Structures are given as C-alpha cells and as structure tokens.
Amino acid sequence: MTAYGGLQLSVYGTLAKARILNNVFYNGAVQTSSILLNLLLMPYITRILGKDALGINSFGQAIVGYFVLLGNLGITIYGAKVIAECRDDKNRKQQKFAECVTYQFFFNVIAILLYNSWVIFQGDYIYFLFNIIILTSMTDLSWAYTGMERFDLIAVRNLVIKFVGTLLIFLFVKQHEDLSLFIIIQQGVLLISNVVFWLELDKLEIVPRFSSLTLSLKNIFNPAISVFIPSVFTSLYLSLNKVMLGYLSSIDEVAIYDYPNRLVRIGITFIGILGTVMMPRLAYLHHNQSKQEYQNKTKDLFRYSLLISVPAFFLLELVALPLCDIFFSETFEGADMVIKIVAPTLITSGLSLYVIYVSLNKMKTFLNCVAIGALVSLVLNILLMPHYGAIGAAISLLATEMVVHILLLYYLRSIYSLRWLLHYLFKIIAICTSIYVLLVIVLGDILSLLEMCLAIFSYGILYGLCFLLYLRKM
Known part of the structure; x- marks a missing residue:
C-alpha cells in the first residue's frame, strides 16, 4: 500500500469515527x-x-x-x-x-x-x-x-x-x-x-x-x-403477547403487562442507540468488504452495549418495587414482578444482533432463529396466560428472548469469535452480581423513594469504581 493510500484510509477512519460519535450524540x-x-x-x-x-x-x-x-x-x-x-x-x-x-x-x-x-x-x-x-x-x-x-x-x-x-x-x-x-x-x-x-x-x-x-x-x-x-x-x-393476553385473559392484564414492560423497553431503546447508528456503517463496511474494520466496529458495539445493559438489569431488579409505586397506581398489582421478570431482556436486546445479521445479509439464519422463538412464545402463551395473566406473558417473553438470542449467538460463531464476548459478559455479570448482593445485604428491602435514590447512587459509585479498576482495561 502506498503512503497516499494509507493516508486515505486513516482520514476515512477518522471521519467515519467522528460521524458515528456525532450520530450517537444526536x-x-x-x-x-x-x-x-x-x-x-x-x-x-x-x-x-x-x-x-x-x-x-x-x-x-x-x-x-x-x-x-x-x-x-x-x-x-x-x-x-x-x-x-x-x-x-x-x-x-x-x-x-x-x-x-x-x-x-x-x-x-x-x-x-x-x-x-x-x-x-x-x-x-x-x-x-x-x-x-x-x-x-x-x-x-x-x-x-x-x-x-x-x-x-x-x-x-x-x-x-x-x-x-x-x-x-x-x-x-x-x-x-x-x-x-x-x-x-x-x-x-x-x-x-x-x-x-x-x-x-x-x-x-x-x-x-x-x-x-x-x-x-x-x-x-x-x-x-x-x-x-x-x-x-x-x-x-x-406484540402478540398483548394480543393473546387480551383474548386469553383480560384487557386489564394487558395494561399490567404492557406499561411495566414499557419501562424496560425505555432502557432497551437507550441501550440500542449505538446499534441503530452503526447499522448503516456496518452495512457500508460489509458491502465494501472492509472485514477487519467491520469486526472492530462489531466488537465496539458489543463492549459498549454490555457495559450499560448488564448493570442496568441488576439495578432494575433492585428498585422495581419503588419504581412501580412512582409510575403506576395501586390498581397495577403485580407490575413490579413483570419488571423483574422481563429485565434480563435489557442484555439480550442490547446486543443489537438483528443489526449485525442485517448488515451481513444473513437473514435466512436470523429467520430460522426467530421462527423457533415465535413457536416457543405461542406455546408458552397458551399454557401460561389463562392462569397467570400478565406474569405469564412476562415469563413467555423472557423465555423466548433467551432462546432466540442463544441461537443467534451460536450461529454467529462462524463469522465472529465469541470467546471474548462471553468472557467479557461473564466478568461484568460477576461484578454486577457482587454489587447487587452487597447492596441487598446493606440496604435490605428497598421500598421508599429515598431508599431507591440511595440504592441508585450507591450502585453507580460502586460500578464506576469497578469499571475504572477492571473493565476499562479489557
């Protein structure tokens, strides 16, 4: 490669990185x-x-x-x-x-x-x-x-x-x-x-x-x-969870399932910002056969998503009850359990695997995975919703998300080495679990707004320290 060609690639990489950061900001x-x-x-x-x-x-x-x-x-x-x-x-x-x-x-x-x-x-x-x-x-x-x-x-x-x-x-x-x-x-x-x-x-x-x-x-x-x-x-x-819940249970249960789930979806939307802005960039890199740059961007996507989604999941588990007291009336009984059950989807959805499969033109594989997930969802909905209502819908959603994303990661292994991803994920989970257990022991049941604010502040400080000491170096 000539010096001029190397300079072109360097300038291109710098401009691309600046554009991604700009898009993330917006x-x-x-x-x-x-x-x-x-x-x-x-x-x-x-x-x-x-x-x-x-x-x-x-x-x-x-x-x-x-x-x-x-x-x-x-x-x-x-x-x-x-x-x-x-x-x-x-x-x-x-x-x-x-x-x-x-x-x-x-x-x-x-x-x-x-x-x-x-x-x-x-x-x-x-x-x-x-x-x-x-x-x-x-x-x-x-x-x-x-x-x-x-x-x-x-x-x-x-x-x-x-x-x-x-x-x-x-x-x-x-x-x-x-x-x-x-x-x-x-x-x-x-x-x-x-x-x-x-x-x-x-x-x-x-x-x-x-x-x-x-x-x-x-x-x-x-x-x-x-x-x-x-x-x-x-x-x-x-969406079918809400439709089937309306027919198999009641319209009331649809609200009890949907609105707590929306709180979790807010977090998923925020975490998914990077995946959204990187989709056209990944598609462009794959189309132009920039394999190494594509893999680097994919690794960045996984790293930053997990750094946010894993602690967000544990924090949501910690403060689900006072959160529901703030956002819902007393008629939304069981809303805190819905949040706790669906909270792990912050991690699975945050990986933005759909974006990666679209950019790689691997939609047939993606289709096979989500088809299996749809079948799992349908069966679980029929079994759980008539008896457990909103809680049953939440369990069905979590189980389906886990099945689909495990399959997606499995099929992605032939394109991208997942050893680093799993090692990074387990390390963050270990750190966040330790912080969660420590706060449960120290703070006990978190019921009030003041206790919730204290838990969030304490969690943020402890996770920030762990990031500076361990995670930043990975």
Missing part, C-alpha cells in the same frame, strides 16, 4: 429526551386514564402493529440498507428512493383496507382511531435519513414532536373518558411531523417522486420480504 439526545418525557408522562396517564383505558390503547396498538408490518413489508430496514449502500451514487440513490416510496404507499393502502375490516368485525369503533398509525407509517421517510446517516435531522424532528405531544396530553387529557383524545394526540403529532421529512429531502439530494409500481415490486419485493418475515416472527413474541 440519537442520545433524542432518546434521553424521549425517556425523560415518557417518565414524566407515565405516572400521569396511568392515574388519569386507568388500566382499563390503557389496556384498550395497548391492545389497539398491538393489533394495528401487525397491519403496519404488512404496510411496510420490510421497507424500513431494506430502505435504510439500500440507501446506505448507494449513497455515493446520486442517480441510483434517487431511483431506489422512488422505488421504496412507491412500494411503501402501495402496501400501506392494502393494510388500511384490511385493518378497517378487522375493526368492523371487532365492533368497537374506538379502534378506528388507530388508522392514524398506519397513515404515519405510510408517510414515514426515516429509513432514507437513516441510510444517509442524517440522524441530526431525525433528532430535531423527534424532539419537537415529543415535546408537543407531551404538552398537548397534559393540557387536554383530564379524565378517564379522554382515551380517544389521548390516542388522537399521541398518534396525530407523529403523522403531522412526517411533513418535515418530505420537506427536507433536498438535504439528502433526493427529489420526492414515485416510480412504476411494477418496477418497485420487481426490484424490492424479494429482498424486502427476507427482512419482513423475521420482523413478523419477532413481533409474534413482542
């Missing part, structure tokens, strides 16, 4: 703001609307989620991936964008027709309001901005809609009967905000236009469906 700002606003809003809506109304909201969102999957039919991941791969070719990028948008609109129209058929069959017309979610999905262009790594534009848009939506809910949702208004505000601001994506396409050097439907289906359907099918199976054990 995503971190959005997710942190989103987390804070959700934490602020959750105690209010759980007490104002109650578990009955929130159960309807969770059930409706779970049902419409399947029609959104059909409407997107893999375009969210495929679109981001294909735009990332051809972002240096302006003409090809424009062509692929037009094909993706046409594909997206076509299948979302079908989804709207099918969803409204279900609403008519169901006979409860409050579910008509969830059409807003499908319309939002139809006009969402975040995949294009993700592919171009323009997370700054996504961040500004998401920050604004989060603040506006939260403010409107506090101003207008005042009583149990305001569920319809809550749904309209919560989903409507997302739909309106999609205008921003369309108006700023020039910043991506893209013109908003459609292509031939026949051409779009011909070029996109097969590769997109390979991404769509795994997402269906994944949703079977993420």
